[in-house]
Each structure stands twice: as C-alpha cells, then as structure tokens.
Amino acid sequence: MTRRAVIRGTGRYLPERVVENAWFEDKVDTSDEWIRSRTGIERRHFAAEGETTSAMAIRAAEQAMSRAGLSVDQIDAVIVATSTPDLTFPSVATMVQSGLGLTRAFAFDVQAVCAGFVFALANADAMIRAGQADRVLVIGAETFSRILDWSDRGTCVLFGDGAGAVVLEAAEGARGILSSDLNSDGSFRDILYVDGGVSTTGSAGKLRMQGNVLFRHAVEKLAQTAHRAIEKAGLTTADVDWLVPHQANARIITATAQRMSLPMEKVVLTVADHGNTSAASIPLALSVADEAGRFSEGDVIVTEAIGGGLSWGSVVVRW
Template identity: 55%
Template sequence: MKRTRSVVRGIGSYLPRRKLTNQDLEKFVETSHEWIVQRTGIEERHIADDDETTSVLGIKAAEAALADAGLTADDIDLVICATSTPDYTFPSTATMIQTGLGMTHGAAFDLQAVCTGFVYAVATADKFLQSGSHKRALVVGAETFSRILDWNDRTTCVLFGDGAGAIVLEAQEGEGTSADRGVLTSHLRSDGRYRDKLYVDGGPGSTKTTGVLKMEGREVFKFAVGMVADVVQDAFKATGTSAEELKWFVPHQANKRIITASADKLGIAPEKVVITVNKHGNTSAASIPLALDAARRDGRIRDGDLVMIEAIGGGFTWGSALIRW
C-alpha cells in the first residue's frame, strides 16, 4: 500500500572556525593527548567564537543543506532545531534560523532531547510530513556546548565540541516497502530516572543560571551501550530488515569506545560504522548530521543506501531512525 515518505533532499554542515586540539588542552588542563585518545578517540574539536552563536552555526548548516537540495528557503514550510544550547531562553533558535534564511512563512520550533535531539527531530518532522500538513522540513542539529562546560574539569571539557548539521526532508509517495527512499521507521525512548548521570546543574526555573555540564562517565558508558540495542532492533523488526542489509551505521558521536561496543553488540560490521568523533568531539544534537554530511561528501553514503542513525542523551533519552537514502 502506497504511503508518504520523508525523503532526504539535501544535507549540509558547518563547523566553527577555531580548532582546539588535545595538545592545546594540555596547556591549561591536567590531561594528555594519549589519555584522551585512548579513552575517547577524540583528537580535536571545534570551538565557537563569541560571534558564532548556535543560530549562526545552524543558519550556515541550513544554507548548505538547501544548496545541496537545489532549493531555497521559500520551498521550506517547517523548521525544527534540535539543541540544548539555544541562543536565548526564548525566542527559539529555530525562529532565528528561520529569520536568518529570510523566511517569513511556515512554522519553526526547537526540540530538546540533548544528544538524541536530532533523532527526535527527524522523527517529529517525519510525522508532520506524513500527515500532509507540511511538504518540506528543514531539520537542524546545532550546539555550542563549549558555553556550558567547566573548563577546569578534565573529565568533561575534553569531550565536547561545537557545530551544526542540517537535512532537508521532502514528502514523497512511496510504495510502502523497505525499498522506499526516505525515513522508513523511527523509535524513541526516555527514562527520567537517570537525570543525575548526565545533566547541567542550572536553569532559569531552578537556579536562575545557565549552569555547567556534569557527568558520571562510567555510568553513561554502561547505559549507552546497553540501551540503544532495543531501538535499533525495533527498527529492523518494523521494516523486516537486518544488520546485514544495513549499508551504514551513523551513531551519535560521543566516544569511540561506545560506538564500537554498540556496533559489536548489534552485530554491525566495523566497516559499516561512520566515525567522526576523532575530528569533532561530542557535538550533542549536531553530531549525527555532521557525520552524515561527512560520509555523504566523501562518497560513502549514496542514493539507495540503508542508513541507521541512533543516539542516547541526557535524561536519559535514546532513539533510532532507519532511512533509505
């Protein structure tokens, strides 16, 4: 039976101008390049300057995605921005991206699910497009996590970076099979009992401050590897596909050890895993679109490829989406 699919028309990304290498970190925090690489796989990350706000990064990524799609802002009627580091408490970063693109029509809003934000945003946009209420959506993941780090805490400040990625989704009619192009299925989960494992210790409704990131690294590692399996397996079950049929696995880029352990647990071959954490660090909601864009630009991801995206983030939240490129 025919059904509406959300097909990827274009993709783009943007990284801040300034790079921060592990060697740079060695100069002001007690750590070493070897220690960071051994435990995380990270070699460098990008850090936003004062004039590079989250919306600025998001606008540049969105412009790149529109150019790749051969479309303009006039062709978009929905903007969703996944971010935990908005420019302001309000208005939403999505509306600022909308304005930056010259849009005065359609709808725009932010979505906050921390590192799982982009997966949640793709799933949300897909529902809008399937419903027929909107035709094309711009889905952005943009973060400036450097603004909420304690730069004296070597266990967290070495992990994160800034950046943005975006995709354009377009409603198209498919045959209703796993051979269709577009988002085939998405599965989202959350469990608020684990708040203390990964959180920011501030907020306007509690401390009236922005706060800084806090994390129990070992606990997060354990849950990250254990929790993602269900949403990935659910995606395979819903579509009648398998790890063997998967062309690319593009997980949230938090830690190389988490990525490889998760792929191994799911039976996904190492050569199918896209890894960019070494160059970007953990960019939270921006990490998956940044990795997707890197793999698309270097020729790995091609039209027709079956691509799995998945993530786990503070909350905890976690989710997956299976996409036929």
Template identity: 60%
Template sequence: MIRRAVVLGTGSALPARAVSNDELAGQVDTSDEWIRERTGIRTRYIAGEGETTSTLATGAARQALDAAGLEASDIDLIILATATPDQTFPATATKVQADLGIADCVAFDVAAVCSGFLYAVTVADSMIRSGAANRALVIGSETFSRILDWEDRGTCVLFGDGAGAMVLAAEESENGERGILAAKLHADGRHNQLLYVDGGPSTTGTVGKLRMKGQEVFRHAVVNLASVLQEVLALADMTAADIDWVVPHQANARILEGTARKLGLAREKVVMTVDQHANTSAASVPLAFDLAVRDGRIKRGDVVVMEAMGGGFTWGACLLRY
C-alpha cells in the same frame, strides 16, 4: 500511494577554531594520549566571538538547501534540536528562519540533548506523513563549549561545537521504498543525575555547567543503543545484514565499537567522526551524515540507520533509505 519523508540534501557548519588535545593539555591536567585512549577524540571545534548556535545552524541549513536544490522560501517547517539555544526564548529555530529570509513557516526547537536530532527528524517525518508539512529543514546545532566546566578534565575534553542539517521532503510512490522507513524513541527521566546541567531559569536562574558520571552513562549507552537499533530494524522488517551504514551519535569511540559488536556489524560500516569533532550533542548525527555523503561513502539507495542517546536519558534510532 505511500507518502514518505525523503532526504533531499544535507549540510554542516563548524566554528573557525579547531582545538587539539595538545592545546587542551596546556589548560587542564590531561594529555593527548589520555584523551585518545579513552575517547578516540583528537580535536574539536570551539565557537568564538560572533559564532552562536543560530549562526552555525544557519550555515548548515544553507548548505543543505543548496544540496537539495531548493530556495529557503520552499521550506514550510524548521525544527532545530539544541540544548544550547541562543536565548531562553524565543526558539532559536525562529532566528534561523529570519536569517534565511523566510517570512512565514512553522519553526520550533526540540530539547532532547544528544538524541535531539533523532527526535526532531521523527517529528518532521510524522508531520510530513500527515500532510502538515511538505518540506522540512531539520537541524542539530550546539555550542556546548559555553556550558562546560573548563576545570573538569573528565567532561571538558569530550565536547565540541558545530551544526548539521537535513532537508526532508514529501514524496509519494507505489512502494514507498525511499525515505524514512521507521523510527523509535525512548526516554527514562529516572537517570537525570547521571548526565545533566546544574542550572536553569526555573531553578537557579543561571545557565549552569554540564555534569556527568561517565562510567554509568557508558554502561547504559551500549545497552540502550543496541536495543533500539534492533527495535527499529524489526519495525522495518529488516536485519543488521540489510544495513549499509550506521551513523551514530559521536560520543565515544568505545561506545560506537561496543554497539557495533552487539549487533554483529563490521566496524567499517560505522561512520565515525568523533576523532575530528568530539561530542557535538544534537549536531553529531547530522554532522557525521553530511560528512559521509560528501566523501562518497553514503550513496543514493543505501540503507542507513541513525542512533543516539543523551541526557535525560533519551535515546532513539531512525532507519532510512537514502
């Protein structure tokens, strides 16, 4: 028998306030046309008073549990991917655990920025395969609006807030066709200064603001994402022709289109939500996955590949049969 982590349910949560490009243009030197042409973004959601990384994560988690037909008490592992935790410590995952009313389970955060959800899914998959966990709640949640420099039009227009969640559970079968089939992660810390936050508890004692060299990040992203997608396909003994859907990190419409071209994939197979949510960092992949499940695009039995690249640099891909 083969033991795999299968996706039982997905969920998502967004702040109440949607902010259009035109609204941003009234605050910084930009325009709707400038943003759309360069990024594909039309709107994003910004967290307000009382909305935090943990409240958004809990909302997404509740939706995922409902979709999976499980109670919170059924969960024995929570992994939360975030670069914007509620506090330096404890882990925001433990706040979600408490909010869900779970008395005891393994709960911790993963910090890999935009690749965080892929890192979290891969860790959860490993723990489920090994028997260390049976039912996992994997969440990506961010309030990036709180680390943006709102005077820097090159970055503040790109990001938004939100959360996405996925319930993974152990399933044993003879062929092991359903569930997570393969995953591959990478990191290269030599590129720290291309995408980073200029603060931290151990350095400045402040939260800091996001800084990015966009053109160089774009160049690395297209190459790295196409490469890791090929790697994960090879691990599963599949080709691009076997893919039903690509659910990528929603950083920039041009990066998504460039990656699809390198793989020879039709644009129609790429789930794109960057126009609605902007870049929500670790939340972007699970947000997009949940949207495509709920609107009927991703169906049971479909082969889906998720991929992302973020600050660090970190990048990775995960292939699953939904």
C-alpha cells in the same frame, strides 16, 4: 504508494577555531594520549566569541538547502535540535527561520540533548506523513563550549561546537525514513545534566556527567533501540548498509556496532575531528559521508543516539 520523508540535501558548519587535545594539558590533568585512548577524540571546534548556535545553524541550513536545490519559499517548517540556545526564548528555530527568510515556514526547537536530532527527525517525519508539511529543514546545532567546566577533565575534553542540517521532502516510494524508535527515562537524570536553569539557579550552569555509568547505559540502550527500529522497518541487521551513530565516544560506537554485528567498515566515524557535538553530531556525520559519496541510492542507514534525560532513540532511513 506510501508517503515518506526523503533526505534531499545535507549541510554542515564547523567554527574556524580547531582545538587539539594538547590545548587541555595546561588546564587539567590530562594528555593527548589519555584523551585519544579513552574517547577516540583528537580535536574539536569551538565557536568564536559572539558566534551563536543560531548563526551556525543558519550556515549549515544554507548548505543543505543549496544541495537539495530548494529555495526559501519552498520550506514549510524548521526544527532545530539544541540544548544550547542563544536565549531562553525565543527558539533558535525562529531565529533560523528569520535569518534565512523562510517566510512560509513555522519553526520550533526540540530539546533531547544528544538524542535531539533523532527526536527532531522523527517529528519531522510524522508531520510529513500526516501531510502537515511537504519540506522540512531539520537542524542540530550546539555551542557546548559555553557550558563546560574547564576544571573537570572528565567532561571538558569531550565536547565541541558545530551544526548539521538535512532537508526532508515528501515523496512516494521505497526511499525515505522507514521507522523510528524513541525512549526516555527521567529516573536517570543525574547521570548527565547541567547544574543550572531558569527556574532553579537563574543561570546557564555547567555540564555534569557520570561517565562510567553513562557508558554502560549507552552501549545497552543504543543497541536495543537500533534493533527495535530495524524490526519496525521490517528489516534485519543484515540489511543495514551504514550505521551513523551519535559521535560521543569511539569505544561506545565500537561496542554498539559489535552488538549489532556490524563491521566498523559500515560505521561512519567523525568523533576524532569533531568531538561530541551533542545534537549536531549525527547531521554533521551524515553531511561528511554524503559529501564523500559514501552513500548510494537505496542504502539502508541507521542513526542512533542517547543523551541527558536519559533520552535515546534511532531512525532507519533508506537513502
């Protein structure tokens, strides 16, 4: 039998503060209609003052572990995907490990911006397949509101804060992660980046993005990586039950689904309520759909994302 990484539980946390599109109208030249029509976003959540990425990650992880029916002494590893850590170091994952009391678990962060959760999931799968861990907590958590330029309407209206988590467990059989496909091309780094850093400005910096250029790359690359991962799994798009994409923009999601010949009824959409939560968006969407009972055992789910780097990839899971 094949040893696979099976999703045993999902969890999420969203800050209490909900920010509707109208909030931006007295800050930049925009409107609720403009934001909705171009992005599909209606609202997003912003972290409270003093609320950190690690604090949100812990809340999401607690829910995922509870739903998986696992205790703290059963987790072997913690991987956190984030581009907005509490501190330059140590990693958010070590703060989560300590905060949850996971005394047996090793912990580290993955930084691939919006594609971070896909990269983290692929790494966790590889460790489980190799026998290095039996149960891995994989989290995507972001406080992007801390790196937004409130005078740039092309970016500040897009992003939100939050955290999502899944618990992976080793099992033998047909269920679990079937394949992954990871890609990067640093020559496109100026399309989406933050203009600060430890070895350059010594400050966190602000997010910068060439939206129209990124849109074209996203639609093309997301469809390509999804097709490759599906082929690696020995499947076709006709076998796909659900697409759970990175929730960046409703138009990107729709265009990608069309290229994959998937009806929108098979796509999980949360962008209207969450905005773009970067590495947190896929685990947030998984948790929302899981809690609603949309997934059935044996369903084939494709996740895909693209982020700064550029980095992009996809993972195919049998639920």
